[in-house]
Amino acid sequence: MGERVTVIDIARAAGVSKSTVSLVLQGSPLVNEGTRARVNAAIRELGYVYNRGAANLRQSNAKSKIIGVVVNDLTNSFFAELAVGIDMTVQSAGFVQFLANSAENPDRQREVVNSMREHGISGLIISPARGTAAADLKPLAAAGIPVVAVVRNVPGARVSSLLSDNAAGAKAAIDHLVSLGHRRIAFLGGFPDTTVFAERLGGYREALGAAGLDCGDDLVMASAPSRVGGMVAIERCLALANRPTAALCFNDAVAFGVCDGLRKVRLDPGADFAVVGFDDVIEAKTAVPALTTVSIDPQGMGRRAAQLLLKQINAGKVEPEAVISPAHLVVRRSCGSSGALGEGHIGGLPMQGAATVAL
Incomplete structure (x- = not known):
């Protein structure tokens, strides 16, 4: 064949459309194997060479996938x-x-x-x-x-x-801890120079203020938002002369570290110290104890x-x-609430699985 072979020539020889030939050349999974074999046979027979560089140039003005x-x-x-x-x-x-x-x-x-x-x-x-x-x-x-x-x-x-909705989520967590009788509640973990930290801390302070409780800087322990950061924060928290009895953690990773730190000094999360996380990652439900957390459904x-x-x-x-x-509080055992009333109950009322407090 004297002239350059085109996609149209391939399509005619294989008995398919031009767009089907293009899909085969791009390796698309949308083409069935029988059609793909027929197109590839026509390509070999006619000696067609796919110029990928030229194709990329043609597509440069189109959106990529x-x-x-x-x-x-x-x-x-x-x-x-x-x-x-x-x-x-x-x-x-x-x-x-x-x-x-x-x-x-x-x-x-x-x-x-x-x-x-x-x-x-x-x-x-x-x-x-x-x-x-x-x-x-x-x-x-x-x-x-x-x-x-x-x-x-x-x-x-x-x-x-x-x-x-970080502020509303933090407020729901603090309101719940206050309803359980906690009066000294810490805020643990997170980098202070992020907007998320400011929003969650703001909700924490607003809820404590509304309850007439202390929300001073001594109760805020910033640290890396990680499991290690949680261990560092709870160590500082437990060293306070007037030790808190509960904490809202910046995220679930920090909360897991806080639980590790409590166990390290033979304190039982949920029984000796209430822990609430933020995020509701998959591991929160299966942790021991199961983690009470503000769910934002990652x-x-x-x-x-x-x-x-x-x-x-x-x-x-x-x-x-x-x-x-939106955010909502998921109540499990780590805050002590479910542990006190029996798994799957809050406020004396039966519930399916964990309790959720909608905002």
Whole structure:
């Protein structure tokens, strides 16, 4: 054949459409094996060579099927669950997830975001590293790439955000601990220079103030939002002269560390000291004791973040939107409430599994 073989020639020889040939060339799983074999036989017979570089150039102005996801701490199972929720949603929409961990390093975050842009991401979901500024996200907005900031907000950045109702969740936790008779309640863990810390601490202080209880700085023990951070915080907490009897922890990882620290000094979480977490990761339900926690549904949050991003991608324009995800208290044994009344009961009333206190 003197002239260059085209996709149309392949389609005619194989008795299929041009788009089917394109799908075979891209390795799409949407083509059945019989059709794929027929197309590949025509390709071999006609001597067609697929120019992938040219194809990439043709597609450079089209949207890729890649979603960038950057989280600040993948060692925290909350973010693994968040990523699972995102992945479930973007996969069903025909996209793939490109996941990276910034490990709270803004420079590392900048590098991975730039790398994702080089791969032609259609959009970005980011839980920003500490110290992320609005200027860090401006190049994405300028390039017309939709961005959803999840878990943490970036003040001044014109991007969409999906945050949890941190203040209301913290207030529900403190109200519950107060109802159990606690009067000295600590706030343990978290980095003070993050908006999430400020919001959860604000709800904690508001609830204690409304109950006429002490909410002084001596009861706030900032530390890394990790299991190790929880152990450090509870050690400092137990060293106070007027020792608290309960604590709201910045997140579940801190709460697990607090329980470890209590057991280390032969105190029983739930019986000798009430512990409440924040997030409701999968392990919270199966921990010993089962962890009372403020649930913000990490997988559900991931799904909602992905839906928010896909809506903007499909619209073909960036219109920032702010969404607040609800929180509710899930009462289990670690706060002492279920342990006192028998598993699966709160306030003397029977319930299915754990009790949930809606906000």
